[in-house]
Amino acid sequence: MAHYKILGKDPYWMNFYGLMILTAIEVAAVGADLTQAAESLNMTEKGITLWILTIIAIPKFFMIAAIFMHLFGDEDSGILTLTALFPAFFMLIMILFIGLTHPEAATGLPDWCRPGNYNL
């Protein structure tokens, strides 16, 4: 269990409140009319929403991992964090080289792995 406090309060309660607030902002951001903000930033509304969702997802991810999963503040937090990060290299490869490369892949790859061709 945690041996520290956040702003003098129990870390689990504080983390819980934080996660609830961030999730509420996430849902509100999707429902909100961001047309004006999009125009002023020269972006699409979807683009702004994506940025907001990404920016909020990152702290949520770390809050759960660090506090609820005890990757912060415990004696073994350091080595277990490194353990958790071990697959990061492979994840990076998968995301970068499979997810984001070859934008023509949908039409440029062989038939069997192209969308719309299911006669395997």
Added chain:
Amino acid sequence: MSSDHGHDDHHPSAWGPHDWHHGAPHNSWAPIIMSAGFAIFLFTLGGAYEWGEFVSSTYALMIFVGLAVIGLGILIWWRQDFSFDGSYEPKSFGAPYQNIDIRKVAVWVFLMSEMMVFTSLFSTYIRYRTGIENCKTVFESGNWVEGVAVTCFEPASHLIASSWFHIAPGAINTFALIISSFTIVQALRYAKMKDLDENTRRRKVTMFLGTTWALAILFLALKMIEWFIGFPTPGPLTELNHGHSEIASLYTEGYLINADSYQHHAYNTHYFEDHHMELPVGLVGHSGGQMMADIQVSASTFYVTTGTHGAHVFGGIVILTYMTFKAMNGGYTPKNAVGIEYFGLYWHFVDLVWVLVFPFFYLY
């Protein structure tokens, strides 16, 4: 890798019960048998169905063989560990995990493999989402002809994020998982409290584990409502729902893995005319009508990813059922509370994945 109290006289059998009094076992066939069972099950499940259609009874039979082998593996595991009260925690003495509970390290290694599973699903999603033109873009460009299906990417969020009612199940689920992550931590906290009488500990741990279980059930129930059932919006809610008395499920909306002629009201030029809306520039001069879309790839990525996550929640429910009953019988003490901690790591991971699934599959 583990210390064994200087003895090496624990039970040598890879099949029988382990002698926990002399340290943790070093050998078991159970994981290998279970892995083989999962391999048979998943391979034959994939072979028995083709785009939702049942195609092979031989494969169907093998599905049950796979399940039986998984069951056998669980049985062996159960037999070996049934006598274990969890109070003895073998420590690692080798680098880099010196003096850390071996079982804890094992849970983290398991979670690492889980990360890889979900990363492959996410990279597939990103790949297709960026590689295939969005259905809305295709519709507005006018590069389609009524009656001929066009392949495009229709994100589930187009349906789900279209109104507050549609978002509701996913949003409630997000809050449910966060609350459940909190309740499992509370269960661990009370199980570990040394200055607590036995009865209060039993009551508190049962209450928090039971709440986690109930929230997990709620999660899957809402998932079923969202996918297959839908829900009514009676009375004043009808007005808020633009005059509709119900929210249709994704199934009813036709958002299916075999949807090769998907039709959405927003992809119909008559919809613009009926609502006195200006046609997108690309559609000026277009023959008009209803665009049909082949959305099999987008629907598949959605259902496979959210379904895999749902399967993890289901697995959590099975374990939580056992843990809650164990807690009801006073099975958790400060000495063996780590059992809750290890399950908690898995449960937080399930929450962690949802933190990414919800915005990118449901909202964006």
